[in-house]
Amino acid sequence: xxxxxxxxxxxxxxxxxxxxxxxxxxxxxxxxxxxxxxxxxxxxxxxxxxxxxxxxxxxxxxxxxxxxxxxxxxxxxxxxxxxxxxxxxxxxxxxxxxxxxxxxxxxxxxxxxxxxxxxxxxxxxxxxxxxxxxxxxxxxxxxxxxxxxxxxxxxxxxxxxxxxxxxxxxxxxxxxxxxxxxxxxxxxxxxxxxxxxxxxxxxxxxxxxxxxxxxxxxxxxxxxxxxxxxxxxxxxxxxxxxxxxxxxxxxxxxxxxxxxxxxxxxxxxxxxxxxxxxxxxxxxxx
Amino acid sequence: xxxxxxxxxxxxxxxxxxxxxxxxxxxxxxxxxxxxxxxxxxxxxxxxxxxxxxxxxxxxxxxxxxxxxxxxxxxxxxxxxxxxxxxxxxxxxxxxxxxxxxxxxxxxxxxxxxxxxxxxxxxxxxxxxxxxxxxxxxxxxxxxxxxxxxxxxxxxxxxxxxxxxxxxxxxxxxxxxxxxxxxxxxxxxxxxxxxxxxxxxxxxxxxxxxxxxxxxxxxxxxxxxxxxxxxxxxxxxxxxxxxxxxxxxxxxxxxxxxx
Amino acid sequence: xxxxxxxxxxxxxxxxxxxxxxxxxxxxxxxxxxxxxxxxxxxxxxxxxxxxxxxxxxxxxxxxxxxxxxxxxxxxxxxxxxxxxxxxxxxxxxxxxxxxxxxxxxxxxxxxxxxxxxxxxxxxxxxxxxxxxxxxxxxxxxxxxxxxxxxxxxxxxxxxxxxxxxxxxxxxxxxxxxxxxxxxxxxxxxxxxxxxxxxxxxxxxxxxxxxxxxxxxxxxxxxxxxxxxxxxxxxxxxxxxxxxxxxxxxxxxxxxxxxxxxxxxxxxxxxxxxxxxxxxxxxxxxxxxxxxxxxxxxxxxxxxxxxxxxxxxxxxxxxxxxx
Ligand SMILES: Nc1ncnc2c1ncn2[C@@H]1O[C@H](COP(=O)(O)OP(=O)(O)OP(=O)(O)O)[C@@H](O)[C@H]1O
Ligand SMILES: [Mg+2]
Numbered sequence: 001x002x003x004x005x006x007x008x009x010x011x012x013x014x015x016x017x018x019x020x021x022x023x024x025x026x027x028x029x030x031x032x033x034x035x036x037x038x039x040x041x042x043x044x045x046x047x048x049x050x051x052x053x054x055x056x057x058x059x060x061x062x063x064x065x066x067x068x069x070x071x072x073x074x075x076x077x078x079x080x081x082x083x084x085x086x087x088x089x090x091x092x093x094x095x096x097x098x099x100x101x102x103x104x105x106x107x108x109x110x111x112x113x114x115x116x117x118x119x120x121x122x123x124x125x126x127x128x129x130x131x132x133x134x135x136x137x138x139x140x141x142x143x144x145x146x147x148x149x150x151x152x153x154x155x156x157x158x159x160x161x162x163x164x165x166x167x168x169x170x171x172x173x174x175x176x177x178x179x180x181x182x183x184x185x186x187x188x189x190x191x192x193x194x195x196x197x198x199x200x201x202x203x204x205x206x207x208x209x210x211x212x213x214x215x216x217x218x219x220x221x222x223x224x225x226x227x228x229x230x231x232x233x234x235x236x237x238x239x240x241x242x243x244x245x246x247x248x249x250x251x252x253x254x255x256x257x258x259x260x261x262x263x264x265x266x267x268x269x270x271x272x273x274x275x276x277x278x279x280x281x282x283x284x285x286x
Numbered sequence: 287x288x289x290x291x292x293x294x295x296x297x298x299x300x301x302x303x304x305x306x307x308x309x310x311x312x313x314x315x316x317x318x319x320x321x322x323x324x325x326x327x328x329x330x331x332x333x334x335x336x337x338x339x340x341x342x343x344x345x346x347x348x349x350x351x352x353x354x355x356x357x358x359x360x361x362x363x364x365x366x367x368x369x370x371x372x373x374x375x376x377x378x379x380x381x382x383x384x385x386x387x388x389x390x391x392x393x394x395x396x397x398x399x400x401x402x403x404x405x406x407x408x409x410x411x412x413x414x415x416x417x418x419x420x421x422x423x424x425x426x427x428x429x430x431x432x433x434x435x436x437x438x439x440x441x442x443x444x445x446x447x448x449x450x451x452x453x454x455x456x457x458x459x460x461x462x463x464x465x466x467x468x469x470x471x472x473x474x475x476x477x478x479x480x481x482x483x484x485x486x487x488x489x490x491x492x493x494x495x496x497x498x499x500x501x502x503x504x505x506x507x508x509x510x511x512x513x514x515x516x517x518x519x520x521x522x523x524x525x526x527x528x529x530x531x532x533x534x535x536x537x538x539x540x541x542x543x544x545x
Numbered sequence: 546x547x548x549x550x551x552x553x554x555x556x557x558x559x560x561x562x563x564x565x566x567x568x569x570x571x572x573x574x575x576x577x578x579x580x581x582x583x584x585x586x587x588x589x590x591x592x593x594x595x596x597x598x599x600x601x602x603x604x605x606x607x608x609x610x611x612x613x614x615x616x617x618x619x620x621x622x623x624x625x626x627x628x629x630x631x632x633x634x635x636x637x638x639x640x641x642x643x644x645x646x647x648x649x650x651x652x653x654x655x656x657x658x659x660x661x662x663x664x665x666x667x668x669x670x671x672x673x674x675x676x677x678x679x680x681x682x683x684x685x686x687x688x689x690x691x692x693x694x695x696x697x698x699x700x701x702x703x704x705x706x707x708x709x710x711x712x713x714x715x716x717x718x719x720x721x722x723x724x725x726x727x728x729x730x731x732x733x734x735x736x737x738x739x740x741x742x743x744x745x746x747x748x749x750x751x752x753x754x755x756x757x758x759x760x761x762x763x764x765x766x767x768x769x770x771x772x773x774x775x776x777x778x779x780x781x782x783x784x785x786x787x788x789x790x791x792x793x794x795x796x797x798x799x800x801x802x803x804x805x806x807x808x809x810x811x812x813x814x815x816x817x818x819x820x821x822x823x824x825x826x827x828x829x830x831x832x833x834x835x836x837x838x839x840x841x842x843x844x845x846x847x848x849x850x851x852x853x854x855x856x857x858x859x860x861x862x863x864x865x866x867x868x
Contacts, residue, residue, distance in 0.1 A: 035655050037662070086845055093601050094844050096658050097801060100603075101844070104794055104837030112830035218790070222666045225659050233655070260674040267667035274660045275648030338749060364751035372749075378742035389739045394732045395751040399760050402731030403724055409731055416732060456751050 005134045007255050008248065013140045013209075015247025016147035020202035021220055022227040022239040023151060024195030030171025030234035031191040032084065034092075037099040039199055040221025041106045042079075046072045046200025047212045048110060054121045061124035065204045069197045076196030077189045084192075085185070110214040123208035143205045150201060151240055154194065158236065167191055171234045219263060223250075226270045290349075291316045291460050291491045292337070297346035299332055299515075306332045308515040309346070314460070314493055319486055321494045321502045323526075324512035325535060330495045331373055333512075334462050338370050339363045350460070365395070369453035370462040373495075375445045379438040383429050383448055386437055387420035390455025420455070427451040427481060443474030450481060460491045467498050479505060503527055511535075562715055566708040575707045577823065579779060581816045582714035583772050586721045587792075588799035588811035590768035595797075596806035597729055598761045599741025600650070601658045604665035605769055605796050610788020612638040612770025613777040614672060614679055617688045620778070622678075627691035631774045638770025639763050641668075646762035650755065653744065665793065673785035684784040688777050710779055717775060721768055726808055728764070737761055741806075769796075798836055802843050804852025813851055 021043060028036045046068045053064040083102060087095040123139035130136075158164035166182040167190075203216075210216070227246050231238020246266070254262045292314040299307040307329045314320045322330050335341040337348055339360040348356045355363050364370075378386050388394060393416040401408050424433050427447045432440060437448060446466055453461050466482065467475055479501060486492055496502045502509065502523070509526040511518040513535040519526055526532055569575050591605045616634035619625045625633070649660040672679050679685060691704040691713065704710055728734055736757050739747040747754050777783055786792075799818055804810025818836075825832045847854045 035659055037658075083841065090848075092654065093595075093599070094848060096601050097797065098841050098844050100794060100797060101837045101840035103790075104840065105834050106837075108830055108833035108837065112834065219666065222663055226663065229656070229659065261670065264667045264670040264674070267663040267670075270663050271645065271648050271660055271667065274652050274656060278651040278653065278656060340745070340748075359753075360745075360748040361751050361753045364749055370749050372746070376743055376746045378739060378746065380742060381738065385735070385738075388732075389735050389747070389752075390750045391732075392751075394735050395753075397732040399728065399733045399757075399764075402733040403727050413732055452746070452750060 002133050003255075005132060006136075007251055009134070009136055009140060009144075011248030011251035012244065013143045013206075013247070014251055015244035016144050017202045017206050017220070017243075018223055018227055018247045019151060019240045019243025020147050020198045020205075022224040022231070022243045023154065023236065024198035025221075025224045026228045026231070026234055026236065026239040027154075027167070027171075027191050027198075028195040029228065031167060031188055032080070032088075034084065034095045034099070035225065035233075036192075036195070037096065037221065038079070038102045038106070039195070039224065040217025041103050042072060042075065042196045042217075043199040043203045043220055044110060044212075044214060044217040045075070045106060046196075047203035047207050047216065048114060049200070050204040050207060051119055051121050051212055055119075061122070061208075064121070065201060068200045068204050072200035073193040073197040076193035079196075080189045080192035085188075107214050107217075114214070116214060118211040118213050120211055121207055137209075139208050143209070146205055147202070150198070154198070155236070157194075163187065163190065168236075222263075222267060226266060229270065229274070289315060291351060292493070293349040294333075294337070295347045295349070297333070297336060297348065298344050299329070299336060299341065300344045306515050307336070307343075310512070310515070310517045311346075312510050312517070312520055314491060315507070317486070317489060317491055318507035319482070319492045319494060319505055321496060321506040321509045322512060323496070323499075323502060323509060323532075324518075327514075328512040329515040330512060331464055332515075334370060334464055334493075334495065337363075337462065338368060361395075364456060364458070367457075367459040368462065369456055369458035369460070371449045371453045371464050371466060373464040373468065375442070375449050377437040377445060377448055377452065380436065382434050382436055383424055383440070383451075384417075384420055384433045386448060387423045387451055387455050388416055390423075390452045391416040391419050392456055393419075395456065423451050423455050426484070427454070428477060441474075443470050443477065446470055446474075446478060447481060450478070450485075454485065454490075458490070460493065461485065462493045462495075464495045465497065466494070467496055467501060475501070563712075566711055572707050575711055577819050579707060579710050579714050581819050582711070582718045583776050583779070584795065584799055584815035584819065585718050585812050586775070587769055587772035587796050588803070588815045589721055589725050589808070590765045590772065591796040592800045592805060592808075592811045593725055593729070593768070594762055594765040595800060596811075597734065597737040597741060598758055599737075600758065600762070602661045602762070602765070603658050603790075603793055604645075604661040604668070605765070606790060606792030606794070607665040607668045607788050608638050608642055608766040608769035609773040609776070609792050609796070610672060610783075610785075611641055611668065611766075612773030613783050613787055614685065614773075615770070616774030617685050617777040617783055618678065620689055621685070621687070627689065627778050628694075631691075631771070631778070634774040635767050635770040638773070639767035642766025642770075643759065643763045646759045646766075650758045650762060665789070669785065669789045672788045679785070682785060684782060685777075686782045688781045688783070690781070691778055714775060714779075717771060721771070722808065722812075724764075725768070729808070733757070798840055800850075801840060802850050804850030806849070807852050810850050810852040817851070 021039065025036060025039050049071050050064040050068040053059040053067045054061060059067065079102070083098060084095060087098060123137070124142065125138040127138040128135050129138060129141065158168050163182070166187060170187065223246060227242035228239050231242035250262055250266060253265065290313040295311050297307055297310045298305070310333070322333065324330055332341065336343045336356070339355070339358050339362070343356055347354055350366055350368060353366070355366065378389060393412040397412050424430055427450060429444060429447055429451065432444060437445065440448065450463065450466060453463070463482070466478055470478060482492060482494070482505065494506065506523050508521065509523050510520045511526055511529070511532045518531045518535065519529045565578070566575060587609050591602065594600050594602050612634050615637045616630045619630035619633055620627060645664055649657060649664060652660050673682055675681065693701045693703040695701045702709060704713060729737065736747065736752050739750070739752055740754050740757060744754050799814035800811045802818065803812065803814025822832060825835060828835060843850060
């Protein structure tokens with residue numbers, strides 16, 4: 001029982017990370033209609049920025065998190081403007097390949113500047129809490145709560161602000177925003193920024209628990225795609241629920257079935273899922 | 287041989303809660319020009335998509351030359367002898383007229399990959415047959431002088447002609463044309479009408495979706511009028527033109543506006 | 546160009562390729578040429594599925610890895626000769642390509658690159674974690690070069706020297722080019738172009754697009770496996786990374802920068818980039834950053850790569866003279 005509870009809490013924590021990354025990915029997909037392969041790389045950059053703020057400049061953890069959030073928000077807006085914008089009216093394949101090029105640039109910049117070694121920064125609190133006979137580090141609670149709060153904030157933004165509802169309308173119906181008189185390219189930039197910032201925060205939250213290294217985004221981005229395909233590309237609720245479900249599932253598989261082939265099993269299952277439903281679980285038939 | 291080339295029996299299609307086609311039945315005679323009319327969203331294109339296998343019907347059956355074809359894949363239906371165009375002019379835009387028509391040939395769709403790599407003679411023979419046929423189709427549709435022009439830069443009317451040529455190129459018995467006159471200039475319309483008649487004179491059956499009423503009334507042997515997925519009438523042009531339901535739901539504004 | 550002149554050009558080209566090792570005394574440059582040959586095969590394999598059938602397969606590097614590991618393991622663990630291991634390795638790769646192509650190729654648009662990316666990650670993890678067989682993260686070492694070929698009365702050809710490997714790779718490049726060229730210039734090749742152009746239209750014209758995509762994918766993985774198998778034996782060691790994105794990226798770079806959808810483009814890319822790589826050696830890890838930038842700029846300003854650029858320039862000159 002104790003172990004199961006422990007596993008569940010770890011699962012929810014991992015799920016929080018996945019939910020945030022997938023939420024960013026799905027928002028971007030909804031508005032820009034591109035699967036943003038760079039997302040995982042930006043997640044990695046977010047972790048490094050916080051690392052340097054905290055370790056090199058001695059900033060407190062929360063300051064590091066905010067700095068990373070702001071910088072990645074700006075990077076997101078810049079990338080959308082400079083790199084992706086020229087490709088909206090070009091064949092789909094071009095923006096895929098541009099994303100691949102961007103991964104090469106960013107990841108190898110990280111590798112050249114900071115080396116391949118693993119890094120980590122300290123959690124804001126090293127308290128351990130005992131709940132129902134299970135030891136939980138405070139950082140895990142912080143991850144879970146902060147993620148939940150941020151996801152809620154994004155939800156409020158979408159439901160309560162004009163820009164937010166335009167974003168929602170556009171992802172459901174591309175002509176919607178035009179009708180509401182919202183500047184589309186403005187909206188694309190903001191969405192890209194928000195999505196990227198979400199990934200960055202996710203990375204900073206797990207920074208003290210997982211390790212930071214240039215390739216850390218690879219598996220996460222893969223998982224995020226698995227999640228948004230299962231949850232329906234562009235769907236808010238699908239990404240969040242899918243994130244938690246996959247996080248918990250992965251943790252369960254890792255602790256009870258196999259430690260070695262977890263990823264292979266999950267990605268393999270997704271490929272099979274796509275075979276049965278070529279446009280995703282909730283996707284519209286083309 | 288059956289008198290009918292195509293028979294649609296009690297066809298129904300739901301898109302979620304929307305009933306796009308509602309229990310529609312009709313038969314198309316061999317060699318006629320059969321037109322389908324109806325206001326926007328009546329379900330005309332959906333009907334074509336079901337006949338050609340792109341969308342599965344929710345209920346009902348479709349028979350082509352006496353053979354049940356719903357459930358077959360689009361390519362299988364095409365090979366049985368149904369050619370079609372798409373409402374939005376659909377071509378291989380980056381290829382020339384001749385290359386487009388070459389892709390549509392029977393030899394092209396069936397030539398085995400193995401022979402493509404390993405054989406010398408078979409490859410050459412099929413290829414020259416296909417190229418010869420493609421030239422013939424280009425002449426037939428009146429694009430003989432544009433053979434080496436890229437499809438993307440053709441004028442709109444010529445693109446429509448080419449799309450009809452593509453539907454023809456596999457030598458089908460039944461051809462479904464989805465608004466072949468849509469967006470075409472006045473001076474190009476006659477050319478396309480002549481082309482449609484010429485195809486009929488070759489002994490092929492044509493099923494036509496068209497909004498331009500005067501053309502439809504002139505060219506069709508029989509007309510099916512749809513509204514909100516339901517069959518209103520199916521009859522000779524003059525009967526359909528004087529049907530009250532049709533006038534109310536469709537012709538009223540159209541005839542006046544575009545007549 | 547008439548047939549005679551074409552044949553003459555081809556003859557001269559083959560002659561040059563045959564005598565190159567006589568003039569290159571620096572082993573290192575010969576080594577680069579061997580690597581170029583391996584990259585040509587793999588770039589052509591990716592170009593077949595991407596440039597002709599229009600499907601961005603992000604797992605192509607993984608198939609290279611499967612071919613490499615299969616050939617290497619068949620030699621090392623089963624004691625097979627290279628000449629048996631290589632074809633078996635290619636067949637195994639193509640079989641896996643066929644089996645995984647069936648589900649992934651059912652998807653369209655955005656979903657195919659995502660599906661193949663996930664496929665690549667899944668297979669990569671199997672290779673990286675299956676320690677007992679693949680050596681896991683440590684990699685696979687001590688793979689033998691091809692066994693010598695004994696020709697009665699004439700002697701033996703050994704593959705210890707770089708020059709002999711150069712001839713072997715050149716021969717395989719030749720085979721690859723011939724097969725792919727024949728495929729894409731045939732009526733079957735027209736079907737692939739149709740699928741790239743518009744899959745719905747292709748189906749409406751009676752083309753069994755699923756079948757053609759699967760065949761094309763299988764052939765393309767076969768050649769990716771071939772490149773991988775030769776790589777394994779030539780390099781003598783493998784890392785799990787060889788079966789991952791890194792290799793897919795390398796292929797994509799060669800194809801896009803040379804010119805996607807042509808035969809000559811990927812060849813130019815696969816020769817040009819390793820040479821450029823040598824020139825940029827001083828950059829260290831930054832080299833790949835530069836490559837990424839080149840890739841982005843190429844797509845932006847030269848979407849059909851070097852070959853496309855040359856064609857446009859020639860067409861312009863032609864137009865000018867015409868006026
Ligand atoms: N793939 C689809 N998914 C959901 N709804 C669809 C789909 N295709 C068509 N519809 C709906 O079905 C109805 C009939 O559409 P259809 O395209 O068949 O009309 P149409 O008669 O061809 O109209 P038009 O004259 O505008 O071409 C419309 O309300 C349309 O929105
Ligand atoms: Mg329509």
